[in-house]
Amino acid sequence: MTYIRPKFRHPELPKNKLGYTINYYEGALSTLCAGCGHDSISAGIVQAAYEMNIQPHKLAKLSGIGCSSKTPAYFLSNSHGFNSVHGRMPSVATGANMANRDLIYFGVSGDGDSASIGMGQFVHVVRRNLNMVYIVMNNGCYGLTKGQDSATADRGSKNKSGNTNLFQAIDLASLAIELGATFVAQSFSGDKTQLVPLIKAAMNHPGFAFINVISPCVTFNNNVGSTKSYDFVREHIEATSTMDFVPEMSEIKTNYEQGTNKMVKLHDGTFLELHKLSEDWDPLNRLSAMNAVHNARVKNEILTGLLFLDPDSEDLHAMIETSHIPLNTLTEKELCPGPDILKAINADLR
Amino acid sequence: MSLKEKKINDFVVRFANVNGTGSASANYLFCKAIFRMGIPVTPKNIFPSNIQGLPTWYEVRVSEKGYLGRREGIDLMVAVNPQSFAADVASVRSGGYFLYDNSKKLHAEYVREDIHYIGMPLMEMCNEAFTDPRQRQLFKNIIYVGALSALLNIDFSVYESLLHEQFKGKEKLIEPNIKALQMGVDYVQKNFKYPLEFYVEKRDLIGDNIMIDGNSACGLGAIYAGATVAAWYPITPSTSVVEAFMDYADEYRTDKVTGKRNVAIIQAEDELAAIGMVIGANWNGARAFTATSGPGLSLMNEFLGLAYFAEIPTVLIDVQRSGPSTGMPTRTQQSDVLEAAYASHGDTKHVLLFPSTPKECFEMTSDAFDLAEQLQTPVILMTDLDLGMNDHVSKPFEWDVNKEYKRGKVLSAKQLEKMEKFGRYLDTDGDGITYRTYPGTHPSKGSFFTRGTSRDEYAVYTESSDAYKRNMDRLIRKWETTKEYVNAPDLYQTKNQSKIGLLFFGTSQFSSEEAMDIMKTQNILVDAIRIKAFPFNRDVEDFINEHDQIFVIEQNRDAQLKSLLMIELGVNADKLFSVLNYDGMPITADHITSQITSQLSLPKN
Numbered sequence: 001m002t003y004i005r006p007k008f009r010h011p012e013l014p015k016n017k018l019g020y021t022i023n024y025y026e027g028a029l030s031t032l033c034a035g036c037g038h039d040s041i042s043a044g045i046v047q048a049a050y051e052m053n054i055q056p057h058k059l060a061k062l063s064g065i066g067c068s069s070k071t072p073a074y075f076l077s078n079s080h081g082f083n084s085v086h087g088r089m090p091s092v093a094t095g096a097n098m099a100n101r102d103l104i105y106f107g108v109s110g111d112g113d114s115a116s117i118g119m120g121q122f123v124h125v126v127r128r129n130l131n132m133v134y135i136v137m138n139n140g141c142y143g144l145t146k147g148q149d150s151a152t153a154d155r156g157s158k159n160k161s162g163n164t165n166l167f168q169a170i171d172l173a174s175l176a177i178e179l180g181a182t183f184v185a186q187s188f189s190g191d192k193t194q195l196v197p198l199i200k201a202a203m204n205h206p207g208f209a210f211i212n213v214i215s216p217c218v219t220f221n222n223n224v225g226s227t228k229s230y231d232f233v234r235e236h237i238e239a240t241s242t243m244d245f246v247p248e249m250s251e252i253k254t255n256y257e258q259g260t261n262k263m264v265k266l267h268d269g270t271f272l273e274l275h276k277l278s279e280d281w282d283p284l285n286r287l288s289a290m291n292a293v294h295n296a297r298v299k300n301e302i303l304t305g306l307l308f309l310d311p312d313s314e315d316l317h318a319m320i321e322t323s324h325i326p327l328n329t330l331t332e333k334e335l336c337p338g339p340d341i342l343k344a345i346n347a348d349l350r
Numbered sequence: 351m352s353l354k355e356k357k358i359n360d361f362v363v364r365f366a367n368v369n370g371t372g373s374a375s376a377n378y379l380f381c382k383a384i385f386r387m388g389i390p391v392t393p394k395n396i397f398p399s400n401i402q403g404l405p406t407w408y409e410v411r412v413s414e415k416g417y418l419g420r421r422e423g424i425d426l427m428v429a430v431n432p433q434s435f436a437a438d439v440a441s442v443r444s445g446g447y448f449l450y451d452n453s454k455k456l457h458a459e460y461v462r463e464d465i466h467y468i469g470m471p472l473m474e475m476c477n478e479a480f481t482d483p484r485q486r487q488l489f490k491n492i493i494y495v496g497a498l499s500a501l502l503n504i505d506f507s508v509y510e511s512l513l514h515e516q517f518k519g520k521e522k523l524i525e526p527n528i529k530a531l532q533m534g535v536d537y538v539q540k541n542f543k544y545p546l547e548f549y550v551e552k553r554d555l556i557g558d559n560i561m562i563d564g565n566s567a568c569g570l571g572a573i574y575a576g577a578t579v580a581a582w583y584p585i586t587p588s589t590s591v592v593e594a595f596m597d598y599a600d601e602y603r604t605d606k607v608t609g610k611r612n613v614a615i616i617q618a619e620d621e622l623a624a625i626g627m628v629i630g631a632n633w634n635g636a637r638a639f640t641a642t643s644g645p646g647l648s649l650m651n652e653f654l655g656l657a658y659f660a661e662i663p664t665v666l667i668d669v670q671r672s673g674p675s676t677g678m679p680t681r682t683q684q685s686d687v688l689e690a691a692y693a694s695h696g697d698t699k700h701v702l703l704f705p706s707t708p709k710e711c712f713e714m715t716s717d718a719f720d721l722a723e724q725l726q727t728p729v730i731l732m733t734d735l736d737l738g739m740n741d742h743v744s745k746p747f748e749w750d751v752n753k754e755y756k757r758g759k760v761l762s763a764k765q766l767e768k769m770e771k772f773g774r775y776l777d778t779d780g781d782g783i784t785y786r787t788y789p790g791t792h793p794s795k796g797s798f799f800t801r802g803t804s805r806d807e808y809a810v811y812t813e814s815s816d817a818y819k820r821n822m823d824r825l826i827r828k829w830e831t832t833k834e835y836v837n838a839p840d841l842y843q844t845k846n847q848s849k850i851g852l853l854f855f856g857t858s859q860f861s862s863e864e865a866m867d868i869m870k871t872q873n874i875l876v877d878a879i880r881i882k883a884f885p886f887n888r889d890v891e892d893f894i895n896e897h898d899q900i901f902v903i904e905q906n907r908d909a910q911l912k913s914l915l916m917i918e919l920g921v922n923a924d925k926l927f928s929v930l931n932y933d934g935m936p937i938t939a940d941h942i943t944s945q946i947t948s949q950l951s952l953p954k955n
Contacts, residue, residue, distance in 0.1 A: 057797060060634070060789045073799060073811070080789035082633060083801040084626070085656050091581075091623035095630025095638060096789070098579045098614035103634075103790050121626070124619040316614075323610045327578035328635035328788065330612055332755055335576035337602045339749045345570065346746040349560035350386075 017053040025050045027074040037189030037215030037230075038068055038137045042075045044192050045106070045135075048199035049076060059104040060096055064089040064118060067144050068110030068137035068215070079106075087118025090125035093132050094316075100326040101317050104203055105132035111152040112142050115170045119151075122172075126179040129207040131315035133199065136172055136210075137189070139217035140228035147220030158225030173212045173307060174293045177286060182313035183209035184289070186304045188233055189216065193242075194305060200245040201306070206267050207313035214302060238296055240278045240305035246271040266311055274306065283309050357548040359389050359414035361425040363498070366438045367491070368431045370402030376491035377408040378741075379516075380498055383508045385561050385743065388553040390416040392860075393741050394936060399586065399679045405434040412550060418743060419861030420936040425548055426501075428494050430472070435460050447546060449494065449501075470497060470537055479533060480526070489530040496534025501542070503549035506535065560708070560746050564737035565641075567708035568667050569594025570747070571715030572639055573602055576755050577665070579638035581616045581627035583646060586679050587735040588669035591641035621646035625653040625666065632663045633800060635760070635788035637719050639665035643735075644673045644686050647693065654728050655694025656802040658825075661775075661784070663722035663758070667715065667731045669738040672934040681934025682735035684856055685906035690730045691884055691914055697822065699829055701729045701836060702884040704855040705737065708744035714882075717837060723758040725832055726786060734905070736857045736936045759785045766795040774798040774809040775821060782828030829885060836883035839890055842866075843877050850950070851897035852878040853890075855911065857936060858903045864939035869946065876901075876946075881911070886918060894921055901946050903929040905937050 013021040025046045030039050049056065056078035063069035065086035072081045084092045093107050114122045114136050125134070140153040149157075152172065153165045173186045183205040187195045195213065202209035214233050216222050222229045227236075241262075264272040264283065274283065281292040289308035296303035323330075363380075367373035374395070384391045392411045398404040411421050423443040429435060429450045436459070442448055444464040450456060452469030461467075472493055476486045499506050509531055517523045538544050568591045572580065582592040596615055603613040614631075618624035624640045631638035642650065647668050657664040670686045672678035690702055701721055703714045714731055722729040759779075766772060766787065772795055775784050787796035798809040804818040805811050812818070854862040859880055866876060879893045894900055894915065902912040909928040915921045929945040931937035 055793060057793050058790055062630075078794055078797050080787075080797050081799040081801075082630070083799060083803065084629075085652055085802060088622060088626045088653070091618065091626025092630035092633070094616065094623075095579060095581060095627035095632070095636075096634040097630075098616065098627070099631040099634035099636030099638070100788075100790065120619055121623055124623065128616075320614060320616075321609055321611050322614050323605070323612050325612075327612065327614060328631075330576070330578060332576060332753075334612060335578065335603070336574055336749070336753075339751050341602065342574070342747050342749045346558070346560050349562045349746075350556075350558070 016050055018055065020050065022046060022050045024078070025056060025076055027072070027077045030071070030074040032067060032070065033219045035218040036067070037139065037217070038071050039074070040189040040192060041135065041137055041195065041213055041215055042071050044195040044199055045075045047192070048196050048203065051196070052200050052203060054104065054203070058102070059106055061106045061108065062089050062093045062096065063108045064110070064113035066110040066113050066142070067217075068108055069113060071108050071137070087113050087116070088121055089113070090118065090121035090130070090134075094125060094128065094130050097130055097132060097316070098322070099328040101131070101322065101324075102326050105130070106203075107132050107134045109134065109136050111136060111138045111140060111150040111172075115151040115172055123179060126176055126181045126208055126210070128316045129180075129182055129313060129319070131207055131317065132209070133202040134208060134210045135199075136212050137215040138172065138212055138228070139215050139221055140226070141217050141221040143217045143220055147217070154227040157227040158223065160220050160223050171293070171297065173210070174290060176210045176212075177290050177293065177308050181210050181308070182207040182310040184308045185211045185306045186302070187211060187213045188237055188302070188304055189213055190230060190234065191237075191304070194239065197243050197245045198306065201243070201272055204245065204266060204268070204270055205309075205313065207310070207315045233302060236300060236302050238278070238301040238303050240281055240283070240292060240303055240307060241274040241276045243275065243306055244273045246273055264309060264311060267313070272306070272309070278303075283307065284311065355547065358551050359412055359553065361412055361548040362421055362423060363410045363412075363426045363428065364424045364441070365408040365428045366431045366434050367406050367408070368433065369398060369400060369404055369406040371491070372488040373406070373430070373491045374408070376495050377410075379509065379512055380495050380504070381410050381741070382512055382561065383504050384410070384412055384550055385556060386508045386512065387505055387550060388556045389414065389550055390418060390555055390743055392418045392420070392743070394420055394736070395740055396935070397680050405431050414553065414555070416555065417860065417864040417939065419864055420938050422938055422940060426546070428498070430490065430494065439465075449497070451490070468501070468542060470494065470534075475533055475537070479529070485526065489526070492527055492530035493534040493537075496531035497538045498534070499531065500535045500538035500544045501546050501549070503545040503551065505552065506531070556743065558746050559743050561741050561743055562708045563590070563739055563741050564705065564708050564711040564733050565590040565669065565739060566594040567711035567744070567747070568641065568715045568731065568733065568738070570598055571712040573598045574712070574749055575637060575716035575719040577637045577639050577719065578612060579614050579616075579627070579631035579636045580640065581618050581624040581631075581638065582640050583618050583621045583624045583642065585621075585643045585646050587671055587739045588641040588643045588646070588667065590739065591667050591669065621649040622653065625650040625664070628666070629653055629657050629662050629664055632722070637665070637723070637755075639667065639719070641667040641669065643669050643671045644689070645676065647686055647689060651694045654700065655696060655698055657728045658694065658698045658700065659696070659802055660800050661726040661786070662800070663726055664728035665718045665722050665731070666728060667733065670732065670734040672932075678934045680735070682857070682936055683905050683932060683934060684732070684734055684858070685910065685932070687732065687904075687906065687910040688913060690732060699885070701725065701727060701832060703729065703731050703837060704882050705731065705733055706856055706859040706880065707737075708742050709747060711737065712747045714837070720756040721835055724756050724835060725783060725828065726758060727828070732856065734857055759783055761785050761787050761791070761796060763792045766792040769795065771808075772796050772798070773807045775805065775824070776807045777824050777827070781831040782824050782826070783831060833885050833887045836885065836887060838887060839882055839893070840880040841889065841893070842879065846877050846896055848875045848877050849898040850874075850876045851893060851900045852876050852903060853881065853893070853900055854878070854903035855881040858905060861937045861939040861942055862903050865942035865946070868939055868943045872947070874947070874950070884914065886915070891919055894919065894925075898925060899927060900925055901927050901929050901949070903937070903942055905931045907932040
């Protein structure tokens with residue numbers, strides 16, 4: 001069931017530039033388990049959209065199947081949503097994006113949805129650098145079918161039934177970097193301070209912006225021995241940086257030590273301000289990013305924050321040179337060559 | 351029929367070549383020349399699933415009477431491929447001709463007493479006249495095409511003008527081609543009696559008809575219908591649909607100055623993704639389509655179920671080939687009918703259109719977009735390899751200058767503004783078709799959640815049995831409405847004249863029409879109907895009710911259309927008789943006639 005959230009809110013809630021309060025960005029009441037990491041991510045999405053002054057109807061939210069894929073119902077109720085089929089959201093998002101390049105496309109998927117049944121589509125949407133945000137709410141298990149291991153479950157990790165996972169985990173973040181993704185980040189559902197600016201930067205990125213968010217499953221994968229539990233993640237988390245998304249270049253606040261800050265200029269003049277915590281890592285260098293992720297894995301750490309960014313990203317529309325006018329607004333007038341040309345075509349076929 | 355009797359404009363020539371040797375363009379030159387001489391002609395390309403080195407055939411039927419179906423019985427075999435000599439010799443009708451390269455002596459086992467042999471030293475002639483090895487290979491084909499000019503009385507100047515058109519901008523290629531053609535003519539004139547007893551004579555039977563393959567016509571239809579998104583995965587025999595669409599898009603959808611394109615064509619990673627993209631684009635208000643064949647259709651089942659249930663327009667062109675599984679990928683069949691009609695799990699039904707000619711491929715592709723958007727459901731254009739990949743003489747394409755795209759029930763921001771509450775699945779008009787909105791239309795009204803799960807009239811998820819059933823029943827109401835929208839069948843008579851009816855669709859049309867003529871000479875009078883769409887509308891039901899014995903002609907083993915008639919119309923199986931062809935070759939009139947006459951003699955019970 002989907003429950004409608006009560007509309008009542010404090011009358012003096014602050015408004016964003018569009019005049020909307022944060023509740024305008026909320027969705028239906030979540031039906032996920034109490035304490036589910038996914039709900040924290042939904043809240044992060046709501047906050048990011050509110051702070052970014054997004055017109056909700058200019059954003060389309062898409063998902064596949066699974067617990068994570070239910071979440072688009074729980075944020076941005078004034079946006080069109082599309083809960084597609086299992087593992088196939090990337091293709092639906094690709095078609096939607098081709099039809100109208102002017103909307104923001106926000107994809108939500110899970111580890112089963114992206115790393116197993118949808119691996120093919122995930123890989124190819126990365127290749128095409130489709131302009132979209134792609135969040136994987138990664139809990140290492142199949143929650144909706146009661147806790148089977150997923151392909152991102154770490155080898156040796158124990159599930160709730162006490163069984164040890166025998167197989168290598170698929171690391172979606174390093175895979176995305178390897179495949180040529182132009183924005184790759186990793187985060188933790190319990191770290192909203194880090195997650196919100198990442199989502200903002202992802203929405204602003206002109207290309208495929210991937211955020212792999214470790215999001216513990218409180219019901220089926222939060223046990224001792226699991227490497228996707230709240231406790232384990234908190235103990236093993238290591239951030240590349242803290243960051244702010246700076247929409248307008250007015251003032252830079254630097255409360256950090258000199259030399260650890262990095263301003264990354266984005267395509268549209270906005271900035272990402274990174275307060276680097278990790279020394280041997282350059283977010284604009286793919287090799288460095290891969291090394292950082294790999295080194296963290298060797299040390300049994302989960303590296304979070306922005307991992308890699310290509311500020312020169314060129315999205316699919318740019319690559320295939322589609323018109324700047326959204327294709328779904330074109331009519332007979334622009335699209336149909338008309339009867340005279342048809343006569344000439346007929347003549348050539350005689 | 352006596353062999354000495356002259357037969358004008360009525361024969362079959364088959365070319366036996368090795369694929370990848372440039373024979374296709376030479377053979378096409380021959381076929382197009384006959385078309386240019388005003389004579390109905392039907393080429394069939396019988397090719398392997400291979401790029402180079404395997405046997406390939408090109409069969410050309412010339413028919414003054416305008417019969418465009420295939421015909422058995424080869425009058426002249428042009429055998430350039432020793433690999434297939436045995437089969438090629440065997441397939442010539444008694445009294446027919448076998449033209450071959452006698453640069454090497456013909457093996458005794460290929461000699462038949464009852465056919466004529468025309469030996470030409472093609473290889474030697476080529477080696478003598480040309481030095482470049484590739485030219486030696488290519489012009490071997492052109493020499494035999496030249497020889498046919500003399501043997502079959504083809505106007506040499508027609509060849510010349512075709513070559514001038516073909517090599518516009520590459521004029522230096524014209525001269526060696528003409529030289530090779532002339533070598534063929536000269537050799538025949540010097541060594542054989544010509545023309546043969548069957549040959550062509552100029553006519554004016556083509557009129558303003560055109561010659562094109564169905565796939566190109568579909569691609570062009572999609573351009574005219576305003577498709578802006580195409581997503582596809584390469585598969586024989588549908589690949590050339592999207593390739594044609596690309597070519598036409600380069601021409602008609604690309605800004606000549608900026609290079610910007612009013613089209614997005616995505617080669618997907620597989621058919622699953624291809625149909626997913628099409629659904630995503632249509633959901634977002636663009637006209638989008640994909641083209642595939644049987645194996646791709648199997649993969650697309652899941653998404654077709656989503657599009658049916660979530661009610662998203664979807665256009666799919668299925669160029670059918672011989673199944674099951676990989677089957678015979680380069681042979682034709684009409685064997686996806688049931689799979690397409692009921693694609694996906696759960697209770698689903700899909701709209702199918704059955705074109706017969708390139709002109710119908712063009713028009714029905716356009717119809718498919720209108721229907722998909724009006725009915726908010728998948729529409730599958732059921733063409734086949736024969737129609738899609740072979741050239742056909744067709745009526746010219748037409749487009750009404752005032753034609754507007756029928757975009758269906760889509761609410762604008764203004765309409766939404768006036769509404770109290772928008773219900774995506776609310777049947778306000780009672781026809782089962784509800785109103786949709788495109789994302790981005792209105793800031794606070796019109797958004798909804800599209801899903802493949804059960805939901806209520808306001809698109810809110812529900813597991814209520816009542817709401818689920820209401821929705822499923824409305825979908826059936828929509829299906830009933832669909833019958834009024836889809837293309838009506840072609841009836842061959844204004845008034846019934848027989849208790850026997852023929853029922854056929856798609857590429858069985860030509861041979862079925864020819865079979866009716868043959869049966870007329872045997873005093874068997876029949877009525878006929880050609881079905882153009884599923885669901886079947888009233889006319890189809892009436893036709894079946896008004897006849898005692900219906901012959902359902904189709905190109906598959908399991909009588910799939912017959913099953914569909916029984917399932918959907920509740921037709922008594924006793925009155926339906928099947929005429930089937932499923933060897934991968936296009937059905938012939940003789941085949942139809944013999945199957946009908948043999949079943950006619952059966953006592954009815």
